Amino acid sequence: MLAVQVEICVADQDEDVPGCLAALHRVGLRLQPATAGDAGEATGVDDYGLLLFDAVDAVLLTRLRRYSRGGQRQVLAVALADAPRPREVWSLLAAGAADVLDWNADPDCAMLIRARVERWFEVEALRRSDWVHAHLVGDSQVWQDTLRALIESAQFTQAPVLLLGESGTGKEQAARLIHHLDPRPNKPELQVLDCTSIVPELSGSELFGHERGAFTGAVAQRQGAFALANGGTLLLDEVGELPLPLQAQLLRVIQEGSYKRVGGNTWQQTRFRLISATNRDLEALVRAGGFRADLYHRIASQVHRLPPLRERSEDILALVRHFLDVLRPQDPPPEPDVATREWLLRHDYPGNVRELRQRVARLLLHHVGGHLLTVGSIPAPERPAPGSANSDWPDPDFAPLVRRALDSGIGLEALGRGVKDLAVQVAVADAGGNLQRAAQVLGVTDRALQMRRASQRRAGSA
Template sequence: MCAVSSFSMEHMLNELEAGGISCLRREEQGGMALLLADGASEREAVLKTLSRLKKAGCRVLVAVLGEEKYDNRFIWQMLLEGASDVWMWDELSGAVDMLKLQLGRWQTVERIFRSPKVQHNLIGQSEVWMAKIRQIVEIACYSQSAILIQGESGTGKELVARLIHSLDTRPDKDELVLVDCTTIVPELSGSEFFGHEKGAFTNAISTREGAFALANRGTLFLDEVGELPMPLQAELLRVIQEGTYKRVGSNQWRETRFRLVCATNRDLQAEIEAGNFRMDLYYRLANWVVHLPSLARRREDIPLLIAHFW
């Protein structure tokens, strides 16, 4: 095996396309690294290279090319050692285009991550927090699917929801609407979400828009979604599926389209097993799941958080 060498990432991809790489090679560029190997590359050298790149703060894409493959156990070792992703191909056909596409996506994410919009809202510098924010930036920029944020109280779930909304690229994007599910009174939950017509019930002295109407073309953030009562879970599921709702006291269907972001400090899988949360709703909410690190894993961020909030 030849020694690891460094040169232009574009040149390396061009050389790869011409079939000229048959040993371990790497290139670092703008916080990213591409590591090319064949299945015959010494495993210890691969892991050492990954370790160096991780310490340098690089996001590493590993491409394994050729008929000889690494087994799943070693792939897992590479991921633990710092690889962000591991791809394998038998042949070069299509590999270069896919690598260029993925690296281009990472470059876009890195540019947005380093933008003032993101940096001014990080409130933390720990490695685990920065890595998590990069993940969130990538999800927010490349998908409109529902996102479930899981984490202990005080880990920044609302901060992340606001960041996701700010990164939404829809040209007609509207407001972020926040609903704290711990404060919903069951008797008034219909009005909170659906709105109501004047005279629909006692004290309904005027027509009121609910969260579904206010979040139309925007983002609906349900904080502590695990607190929703079962009847309301069923109603929320129908609105997510159909994109329509009726105000309380009305027979008219109205349309709504919103990005859904939910947060919880509960284990919703355990709540499903206990019969407290609907499985079908969970899979509608959790197209993407983001697990925020606890403050115990972000000790160096605590002074920054104290200065920001107090």
């Protein structure tokens, strides 16, 4: 049995701890004690960890928040004494635990923990892969959680997937991720069919294909999406627009794997993974009679919601740099100056990532060269009115985050300290580690920023 390394944090020195650690060693887990990682610093095994605890209280929940870095690290919380009550389980999840296990409820709990860690290891390896970094950009927690869920669905099941999200949130890119991770050999290219383009009068020829002479203009036999996707993946984009008569026929294909071409009498066989995407509320459509309930439950085996850009605004600058690379691949990408960054960050983006890409493209149209992308590249109609730059701070999206922190028991002093620490982390990361540039963005001196970071490191190692 291959050894698997995992970091472990022992919150309570319960009498069962030695036996638990010995059992975990026997199933091949190499346990690395949490030290600085307990305060949120990287320790090597940085994506996941174990937390052994006895009782759930405010001290444990605070420690879990720090250890999980607010949910960024996958933490498996293991109860060694009495099983936590349901409300305590929910509190543990809210504090950052990815799952909660009762050590005494299952004699094979050690093997279950190993299996969970191995699954996390596989998912994290794929999440960090070059393909994912190149096509699904963003480091925000909500986006990384979305990627983990998509990767798990892609890698460990062939069940149909339903992608929900506003227009421009990246549903087709998510579908391409699922198809890319499909292990089937010799799979064809991802087949994408926009359901808004289906003509009901042609009986769904786009889906089923047609025989020569099936209708006026059918001068030759044509393969439909079901045939082209055989052995691979079919994405039905805007599936909520599929006409009701075709919904019944689609359901039959999903259930039986067979269909007839329009104008044909021979049953054709097909096997494909189905991904459906929509920006509509399908459950509301079902209640209104606009979408079949039986089809909905067939296509919604795995449901993933793609977050709008306003819920992952910390990814905007990373996406901007990505689009600068993509749109000007032959040139070194320019860096937006401070005012241009602020202009990019303060927009609402109702069109989400697609709108952000268009905004970057308009900037590049006016950029004549150099390493800085300056405010002169901003089209005049899109420039903010004088004096309006900071008029709407705090941002309306800030209030729900503060409320969530208060609901989790975080007081005003800890909340303020956390916001300041996070602002420093974000500024330094966005500046690529350049403290002088980060200090400029934060409005502090280089010396003040250096002293604050040193104080954070001392607190983390305490």
